[in-house]
Structures are given as C-alpha cells and as structure tokens.
Amino acid sequence: xxxxxxxxxxxxxxxxxxxxxxxxxxxxxxxxxxxxxxxxxxxxxxxxxxxxxxxxxxxxxxxxxxxxxxxxxxxxxxxxxxxxxxxxxxxxxxxxxxxxxxxxxxxxxxxxxxxxxxxxxxxxxxxxxxxxxxxxxxxxxxxxxxxxxxxxxxxxxxxxxxxxxxxxxxxxxxxxxxxxxxxxxxxxxxxxxxxxxxxxxxxxxxxxxxxxxxxxxxxxxxxxxxx
Numbered sequence: 669x670x671x672x673x674x675x676x677x678x679x680x681x682x683x684x685x686x687x688x689x690x691x692x693x694x695x696x697x698x699x700x701x702x703x704x705x706x707x708x709x710x711x712x713x714x715x716x717x718x719x720x721x722x723x724x725x726x727x728x729x730x731x732x733x734x735x736x737x738x739x740x741x742x743x744x745x746x747x748x749x750x751x752x753x754x755x756x757x758x759x760x761x762x763x764x765x766x767x768x769x770x771x772x773x774x775x776x777x778x779x780x781x782x783x784x785x786x787x788x789x790x791x792x793x794x795x796x797x798x799x800x801x802x803x804x805x806x807x808x809x810x811x812x813x814x815x816x817x818x819x820x821x822x823x824x825x826x827x828x829x830x831x832x833x834x835x836x837x838x839x840x841x842x843x844x845x846x847x848x849x850x851x852x853x854x855x856x857x858x859x860x861x862x863x864x865x866x867x868x869x870x871x872x873x874x875x876x877x878x879x880x881x882x883x884x885x886x887x888x889x890x891x892x893x894x895x
Contacts (some may be wrong), residue, residue: 669714669785669832670846673697674704674731675747676723680770684717687774688781692805692825694849700724705731709738712845714832715781720748720759729762736763743784747772782806796831798892801870801880803831812870813877822847823866830881830891839888863889 671693675681678699685695696713698704701724708716708731716735720728732744746764748755756767766780796803802811805828810817819827826847830838840856847862848854863881871879882890 672716675719732762834892
C-alpha cells in the first residue's frame with residue numbers, strides 16, 4: 669500500500685513514515701501545499717495524510733478541495749492543531765475523510781488509517797483471502813491450506829500488495845514504487861528475485877494446489893486470475 673504524507677514539520681512526518689513503514693506501507697513525504705497537491709492528485713496513492721497548516725500558496729483545506737475537484741477519491745486523513753468543532757466540520761466539508769488533532773497518538777493514527785482503508789472500495793479488510801491463501805495484515809500472519817507460512821518482511825509486503833490488487837497485472841516499476849518505496853537502487857531483477865521467493869513459499873510448497881502467482885510475460889505479475 670502506498671501512502672503520501674503532506675506535512676512541513678519534519679519530525680512529525682518522519683515519525684509517521686517510520687510507523688507506517690512498520691505496517692508495510694510505502695511512504696512518500698512532501699513538505700508544502702503546492703507539492704502536496706501535485707502529488708495527491710496521483711490516483712496511485714492508497715491514502716493521504718494531509719496537514720491543514722502548510723507553507724505555500726494554499727492551506728491543506730484548499731489542497732483537499734482541489735484533489736476532489738480533480739476527481740481523485742483517495743482517502744484523506746487531515747491533521748491539524750485546530751481542535752474546535754467548526755474547524756473539524758470545515759476540514760471534513762473540504763473533502764477530508766477523517767480529522768485528527770495534534771498532538772495525537774501514533775497508535776490512533778494507524779488505526780484511523782486502517783479504518784479508512786476498510787471503507788475504501790479497494791478495501792479487503794484486515795484478513796485478505798484468495799482461494800485457500802489467507803493473510804492477516806494486522807497480525808502479519810500468512811496461511812495456505814491452514815498451514816502457517818514464514819515470510820520475510822519484504823515478502824509479506826509484496827504479497828499484501830499483490831493481494832490488494834489481485835487479478836490485476838502489475839508492472840515491475842509499479843511494484844517497486846509500492847513495495848520498495850520507489851528506491852532508485854532497486855532494479856527490475858530484484859522484483860524477479862523476490863517473486864521467485866514468494867512463488868517458492870506459496871506455490872511450489874503446495875504442488876497439489878493451483879499456482880497463485882502468475883507471470884504475464886512482457887507486462888509483469890498477477891496474483892490469481894483476471895477479473
């Protein structure tokens with residue numbers, strides 16, 4: 669899952685990034701309203717955490733309004749130091765899906781992000797299933813046919829991303845963007861290697877079951893059938 673943080677306070681942005689990466693998000697940070705708008709209109713993000721008070725030509729409210737006017741429906745969680753009811757109402761009316769007042773508990777932020785993702789049309793809930801494969805994204809547990817599987821943190825993150833997009837063909841570049849946070853040092857061959865690791869654990873270890881990881885030659889990879 670790919671998350672955008674629009675926050676000019678580097679300490680807060682860094683803390684959120686660290687916490688969300690521990691929950692298998694690929695995270696990008698921008699520090700001003702104009703850059704935030706340019707980034708947030710990218711529909712490839714799964715969720716946006718947006719500060720209300722930002723440097724630049726507008727505040728977070730207007731960023732939110734412009735994102736919605738652009739036809740982007742990515743869930744937006746707005747952060748602010750303003751805790752009055754009217755401020756919350758204004759933020760929600762601008763198009764935000766939730767509103768959290770600073771200072772906040774990181775645990776609460778994570779839960780609110782998870783709740784917003786469950787409300788999203790793409791949400792599959794905390795437990796994602798595909799045939800006899802089951803992944804608990806909150807407890808970091810993977811099972812196939814009732815058998816627990818041991819995956820590395822990167823393999824788990826890759827599997828969750830594939831599951832959230834099951835049936836869709838994903839290019840190597842898109843996988844790098846979401847699973848490796850767009851790391852410029854990661855090359856397409858790295859994706860091939862990790863797909864091999866994943867295929868060995870969830871497919872080759874179960875030779876009597878249908879393969880779930882599909883290679884779409886010339887395009888990328890897919891988990892499960894199309895459609």
